[in-house]
Structure formats: structure tokens, C-alpha cells
Amino acid sequence: MYFLESLKELREKSKKRNFDQTLDLIINLKNFDARRDSLNTFTLLPHIIKKKKICAFLEHPSESVDYSINKADIDRISPNEIKKMTKEYDFFICSARLMPIIATKFGKILGIAGKMPDPKMGGVIMQENDDVIKDSVTKLLKMIKIRAKESSLKIPIGKESMADQELVDNANEVLKAAVAALPKKELNIKSVMFKFTMSKPVKVKK
Numbered sequence: 001m002y003f004l005e006s007l008k009e010l011r012e013k014s015k016k017r018n019f020d021q022t023l024d025l026i027i028n029l030k031n032f033d034a035r036r037d038s039l040n041t042f043t044l045l046p047h048i049i050k051k052k053k054i055c056a057f058l059e060h061p062s063e064s065v066d067y068s069i070n071k072a073d074i075d076r077i078s079p080n081e082i083k084k085m086t087k088e089y090d091f092f093i094c095s096a097r098l099m100p101i102i103a104t105k106f107g108k109i110l111g112i113a114g115k116m117p118d119p120k121m122g123g124v125i126m127q128e129n130d131d132v133i134k135d136s137v138t139k140l141l142k143m144i145k146i147r148a149k150e151s152s153l154k155i156p157i158g159k160e161s162m163a164d165q166e167l168v169d170n171a172n173e174v175l176k177a178a179v180a181a182l183p184k185k186e187l188n189i190k191s192v193m194f195k196f197t198m199s200k201p202v203k204v205k206k
Contacts, residue, residue, distance in 0.1 A: 001175065003168040006194055006204040014199040021160040021197040025171050027153040027178055030190035039148035042121060043177035047166040048141050049158050052090035056133070057098050057117070064133040065093070074101060082106045086113035091140045093123045093133075114145075146178050153178065160196060 007023075014021075032039075056065040057074065066089065069077060092110060094102050094117035102110075102117070110116040117123035122139040125132050146155060155178075157170040175192065182188040195201040 001172075001192060002205040003171045003194075004164060006202055007164055007167060007171075010194045010196065010199065010202040013202065014196050017196075017198055021199070022156050023158045023160060023162075023167055024195045024197075025153075025155050025157045025174055026193040026195055026201055027155070027175065028190040028193070029148065029151045029153070029182070029188050031184060032148070032151055032182070032188050034148050034150050037148075037183050039146065039153075039178070039181055041147075041177060041181040042143055042145045043173055044139065044142040045144055045157070045173055046142075046169040047158065047162065049144075049156060049162075049170075052141055053088065054091045054093060054137055054140055055085060055089040057092070057094040057102050058133075059095055059097065059128055062128075062130065062133050064130055064137055071098060074098070074105065079106065079109055083109050083113075086110065086115050089115070091115065091121075091123065091143070092117050093125060093136050093140070095128050096124050096126050099124060144174060146174065146181065154195075 053066045056062060056068045058065075058068050059071045061068050061070060086109065092115050099117065107116060121143060122136045125136055144155060144157070146153065155174050157174055158167040171194075179185050179189065192204040193201040194204060
């Protein structure tokens with residue numbers, strides 16, 4: 001894929017806006033039925049797109065996250081408060097010891113929002129120490145979810161202000177992860193495009 005050339009073409013054709021536009025990678029699929037076929041994965045981007053807010057359920061407070069809910073505070077927090085927090089925070093992490101409590105009390109709410117702490121994504125920590133928590137946070141800041149609800153994926157991979165090579169690196173990683181998770185791999189890829197928030201898409205040349 002000629003990502004760099006296509007990105008430069010998009011920049012030339014796009015009008016400059018008074019805000020930092022998001023760059024989306026659009027992956028159009030073929031021979032893929034989202035109702036039957038599954039595509040639900042994640043990958044770590046080489047370059048962080050933006051700061052994400054992370055909330056943690058921990059036995060002890062931590063300054064490594066934006067907000068921590070201690071074991072003693074879990075009982076006093078209502079499901080409605082957690083529901084509001086799912087809109088405020090991008091990710092939730094949890095101490096493994098607290099997972100049974102969180103799953104019982106908030107599992108349905110966090111699950112519907114797609115924000116239940118996930119051990120595969122580093123969201124469940126086995127030890128509560130700063131190094132482990134910082135590692136989990138770093139991983140989540142680079143995390144991007146790839147999920148198909150229809151026959152086209154639209155995945156944010158960066159900002160207009162980022163360097164071209166950083167955006168290309170992110171695009172390569174997302175495409176690689178999507179292809180690996182598709183049932184027929186490259187045969188499911190119809191076309192790939194770049195698009196800024198307010199621009200028309202530009203097809204990425206093969």
C-alpha cells in the first residue's frame with residue numbers, strides 16, 4: 001500500500017480547517033457479512049493519537065490513572081454514577097482481586113459500553129504497584145479497537161498535525177491487525193482509503 005503518497009495527496013486536496021482534524025483509515029470489505037462473520041480485535045499503535053482518560057478500580061489510590069475508585073468506595077457508588085463515568089473515561093482497569101465485585105455490580109453497564117476491564121488488553125492487573133499500573137496505562141493509551149458492524153471500517157489513526165511518517169506507521173499497524181483478524185485475510189479487503197474529518201476520502205493506491 002502506498003500510504004505515504006496517498007496521505008500527501010489527501011493533504012493537497014483538503015482545505016485547511018480551524019481545528020486539528022482526525023485522520024480516519026477506511027477499510028472497505030468484500031465477501032464479508034458483519035451479521036455472520038466476526039471482526040472484533042485490537043492493536044497497539046506505534047504513535048499515540050491523543051490523551052485518553054483512564055479510571056481504575058483499585059484497593060489503594062494511584063496517581064498513575066486519571067481517577068481511582070478504592071475498594072472502600074465501591075459500595076457507595078451507584079450504577080447510575082458508573083454509567084455516567086463510561087461517557088467520561090475511555091478505559092477502565094481493575095485489580096484482579098476486585099474483578100468479581102466489579103463484574104457483579106457494574107458488569108452489565110461496563111459491558112454494554114464496551115468498557116469492561118479486559119485482561120487481554122491489559123485492563124486487569126495482577127499486582128498493584130506503580131510499575132504494573134503504568135505499564136497498563138501506557139498500553140491502553142496506544143490501544144485502538146477494530147470492530148466491524150458493517151462492511152466498512154472507519155478507524156481513527158491520528159491527527160492532521162501529526163507527522164506523515166507517524167500516520168503511515170499507525171495506518172500500517174491497523175491494516176495489518178485487521179487483515180490478521182479477517183476470516184479470509186487479504187481476500188476480504190476491497191479497498192483502503194484515507195479521510196480527514198471534513199474532507200472527501202482518497203483511495204490508497206496498491
